[in-house]
Each structure stands twice: as structure tokens, then as C-alpha cells.
Amino acid sequence: MKIGLAGTGRIGAFHARTLTGLDAVDELVLFDVVPESAAKVADALGASVAHSVEELLGSGIDGFVITTGTHTHADLLKAGLAAGVPTFCEKPVSGDLEGSIELARLVAASDVPVHIGFQRRFDRGYRRLREAVQGGELGFVHSIRAATHDQSPPHPSYIPTSGGLFRDCSVHDFDILRFVTGREVRSVYAVGANKGEKFFTEGGDVDSAAAVLTMDDDTLVIVSATRYNGGGHDIRMEVHGSQGAMAVGLDDSLALRSAEPGVQFPPGPQHWSFMERFEPAYRAELTAFADVARGAIPSPCTVSDALQAFRTAEACDRSLKSGQPVALADIAGA
Secondary structure, eight states: OEEEEEOOSHHHHHHHHHHHTOTTOOEEEEEOSSHHHHHHHHHHHTOEEOSSHHHHHTSOOSEEEEOSOGGGHHHHHHHHHHHTOOEEEESOSOSSHHHHHHHHHHHHTOOSOEEEEOGGGGOHHHHHHHHHHHTTTTOSEEEEEEEEEOSSOOOGGGHHHHOOHIIIIIHHHHHHHHHHHOOOEEEEEEEEEOOSOHHHHHTTOOSEEEEEEEETTOOEEEEEEESOOTTOOEEEEEEEETTEEEEESOSTTOSOOOOSTTOOOOOOOOOOSHHHHTHHHHHHHHHHHHHHHTTSSOOSSOHHHHHHHHHHHHHHHHHHHHSSOEEGGGSSOO
């Protein structure tokens, strides 16, 4: 297969390396608005370079991977649809709710497959948790705790275009919550704070946040996020049920120490980035996209899925700003 990739920044270069290691991918073509960036990655991987998106899409590619900045996702996704090329797009599909709704409608009216990059769906731990929850192994689920705690904050220039902590980080929790439980969010109540660098406040964001979600079956969910987790990159989900409890992220790399005397767990080492934590999941995700591109399977994470996670993030952001609970029924796009 011949795959085209637009955007050779940190995650783009990472995905490009992953793609070149897949048996299904024979050729890789790269594009970036900074030609030197695309050339550097291409030289390292033995890939070729396109000088425009139009050239990339017209080069006979079998699949199109979008790893550019958030503000470009919508236009590039539309270009992939117009060209009739199966497309993989990193979340989010758009920087706002209206754009996400529009894209969901466009994709629904098209026969071009689109796969959205929520890599946790391909993590072995989360998939085992989904099996346990939906198979009834834990009895009825009454409460869930989910966390996305970055070890250190991004560059200040990223914050104004990130969409905010709920849309940038917690949206992964909102998507995997739907994936694991098979349920929808009914209402949210969110709070946030800034105790770190001033650029978060200046960018209209918070560096730490939490939300209480009520699911449509009355399961209670606590979601937390922060840009400052000095102990390491900490991604976890705990599910508590009437017949048992199970967690993802309680392994040797757990970025948490026990205060109990004599407890040596976890031995480490900790993870320090999301790419390190989810490297196997990213590989499985792009392997699945190759299968989507050749028509072997339907998209395992659709634009409609991305829209529902974005609606929850939107509700949390509105709740954070208003100080009031927000019902998902009041967020367009259901």
C-alpha cells in the first residue's frame, strides 16, 4: 500500500516511523507546510516528499493520514473525502462543535471510510476492561475514575490553539468511557484551576481540571486531568462494579508511590510521554487503518464517535465557565 501523510511534527514523525514498519505499507509520501521538516523525516525513513496537499492526494495513495495542527484538520479531512481516499485523522476533526457536526454529516453522506485517532481503543488493557464491563464480569457498574495526567506542560504557543484541557486531554477519557461501557453521558459538572505557569490563564485555559459525569444508566464517573504530574505520565481508568473492580494503568510504570511502609510497588520505570505509554496501541491503530484503507474492516472509530466525545468536552467547558451542571441534551450534535 502507498500511504500519504500530512504533518511531520512530533506526532506526525512518530506515525511516519510506525507506518514504515508495517508490513502492509510499501511506500510513504510526506507533506508539511515546512518543507524542511518533511524532507528531514523522509530522509530518515526512505520516504518521498510531496510539495502540496493536492500533489499528495493526487499521487495514487491508498490512504491519507492527517497529523497536522488542529486548525487544519477539517479542511484536510474534506480534501480527503473529495479525493475519495480513505482517511485517518488525529483528533479532533475540528476545533469547534459546529465544524465537528458538519464533518459528521459529510462523512455520513459519503462512502469514503474515515478513521479517527483515539489510540486508547487499541490498548490491550482498555480492550480487556471493555470485555469485562460489557460481558457482565464486574456485575453492574456503579462508579468509574478516569485520569489523564501529563508529566509536563506543552509549549506555551500550543495552548491558545489546543481547544482547552477538556477538549485536548480529557476528550480521550470521554471517548474511551463510551468504548468501555457502551453507554452515553447524560450530564456533567466541571471545575478547573491554575497553579502553574501564567500562560494557561493568559490562553484562557486551566492547567488542572476535574469533572463529575453521570451516564445514561446512572453510573457516576470522575474524570481528572492535569499538565503537571511530576511523577510521570499517568493514564488510568478504574471501573467499580457490584461483583468486582478492574483498572487500566496499574502496572510497573504507574506514576504513583505508596505512602504505606514496606510497599515497593511500582518498581518502575515510569512513562514520560503519551507516545511512550501508547506505542503498541499506536501501532495497532495504524495497522487497523491499513485494513480500513484496503476495505477489510469498517472504521473502528468514526467521526460520529469523535463528535460524541467532543460534545462531552464541550459540555465540560461550558460547565467550567458557568459553574453550573450541563446536560448533554443541551449540546447540539446528538
